[in-house]
Amino acid sequence: MSEKPAYTKPLPDLRPEDATFWEALKEHRFIIPCDDAGKPFWYPRKYAPGTLNATSWMDATGNGTIYSYSTHFMGPSKAYKGDPPHIVALIDLEEGPRMMSILVKDEEGYPSLDHEDVTIGMKVKLVFDDVTDEVTMPRFTPAG
Amino acid sequence: MAEGTPDVKEARRMLAKGICIAGVGETEQGIISDRGSFELLAEVTKTALDDAGLELKDVDGIVTAFSFVESTLMHSTTLADYMGMKPGYFASVAVGGATAPLMAVQAAMAIDAGLAETILCVRGDNTRSGISSSGMIAMAREMSHGAYEAPFGLTTIGGYGLLAQRYMFEHDIPQEALAAVVATQSEHAALKWNAMLRDVVTVEEVMESRWIATPFHALDCSLVSDGAAAFIVTTAARAKSMKKKPVYITGIGEGFSHQYISQATSVASVRDGLGRAGRRAMEVAGITAQDLDVAEIYDSFSFTPLIALEGFGVCGPGEAGDWVMEGHAKLGGKLPMNTHGGLIRQAHLGAMHHIVEAVLQLRGEADDSAKTEFNGGNHQVPDAKLAITNGSGGILAATSALVLSSEPPSAA
Secondary structure, X not given: OOOXXXXXXXXXXXXXXHHHHHHHHHOOXXXXXXXXXXXXXXXXXXXXXXXXOEOEEEEOOOEEEEEEEEEEOOOXXXXXXXXXXXXXXXXXEOOOOEEEEEEEXXXXXXXXXXXXXXXXXXXXXXXXXXXXXXXXEXXXXXXX | OOOOOXXXXXXXXXXXXXXXXXEEEEOOOEOOOOOOHHHHHHHHHHHHHHHHOOOHHHOOEEEEXXXXXXXXXXXXXXXXXXXXXXXXXXXXOOOHHHHHHHHHHHHHHHHHOOOOOOEEEEEEXXXXXXXXXXXXXXXXXXXOOOOOOHHHOOOHHHHHHHHHHHHHHHHOOOHHHHHHHHHHXXXXXXXXXXXXXXXXXXXXXXXXXXXXXXXXXXXXXXOOOEEEEEEEEEEHHHHXXXXXXXEEEEEEEEEEOOOOHHHOOOHHHHHHHHHHHHHHHHHHHOOOHHHOOEEEOOOOEOOHHHHHHHHOOOOOOOOHHHHHHOOOOOOOOOOOEOOOOHHHHOOOEOEHHHHHHHHHHHXXXXXXXXXXXXXXXXXXXOOOOEEEEEEEEOOOOEEEEEEEEOOOOOOO
């Protein structure tokens, strides 16, 4: 395996209640939380939003549709200086919940998708980006 | 006036005490590197006291916000100590851009509860000069979820961008509609003595400025500024002995939609969540959007007032862009909006300046022509009697709105 450059972008805040989620991503499995009636929700929490009932995890396909996006020509910190624009998107997952991620062309270095190639309603699928030995981030690329 | 639900009646009962704003003040805005945060707050407090004809000892309550520069968990009492006050009521409000109208509501409730009679509401900071880059990053991160948003490089601008792009997609809104908000407000800021940006810009110039995060160009975004503003809340009975004609708070309302932008259900649900604040404030005041003379609407980005105008019922869903492009938001239009230039052209201090400007409008004091040293002009809406003003915290997450009136509530 070739040496990867150090990852300088912000890493997720890790809390005990969503350790299972990040562990699964590390194994390249995508799971989402659901409430005691089996209804999936986002973002992960120990207690179900609205009822505070028990929650569990379910496998998700990683297939989704772009609800909206914003091409960022300026990042939130110095770590983004000199980077090409990145596209932050809200993705409606096939299972229902909406999550945020960034859009990439492919899994060869995960370069940002070009602004001209994004539309609202576009089909996308989840890919796994092992950004450090400990953390795998979900990204989305155009489906098929 | 329609009878109203019990909560609306209770709000009217409180405001029928004649709760009013009796004095306002604002400092210069922009880059003020020779003064610290508390210094600015003391300076503007003096201005507001002078405006009302009061001395500091006449004030028995203080409501402040927060500082990005001076770290204190007890902002209101820290400032009280700095200014040499012993207030009987104190509170620090921190709900981002919704803070200023909530400060007025907090003051009204404290007066109603008998905790104080005359309350200083003051906010200011040297955000532009005093903040460190790590402070700026922390401020940006505040708006996004630490695990499921921030690691994707979301900025506050981009968070608004996500909602704005969906709004434009659903209602087929052109980029020109956003730019028209900026162009309109630039005409107003050109007349306001302390606005940071005094040049009038065209729709084309806005769209030619550099991209920050789609659909926003640099000129679509609000400013980062140093400065302070204050208003003094009291009762009509107390205001009688003061210098200026009181401006009454006749409506209050709040609305919440989501905290994180990825949790916003739809454009309609966001419009409804923030819209509730304005609609409820108008219901309490017993008026409709058609009765308004002037609107000082929170404008963190050019898109922000569009969805608020729709949420408040000034325009139908998706119609605010045409409304602004047709000139109805300009001075001389059907409902002049952000007659001080707003966050996009005057300065960014949450909604503090929106409240101050609404008060000046309703007193008939929004003509800055006499301020020749600042090249001021006349931005007064002739005979303005009723104003709506609001602030939104987060990415249109939490909204608070006030209806202000030159006349006391009918039951008072």
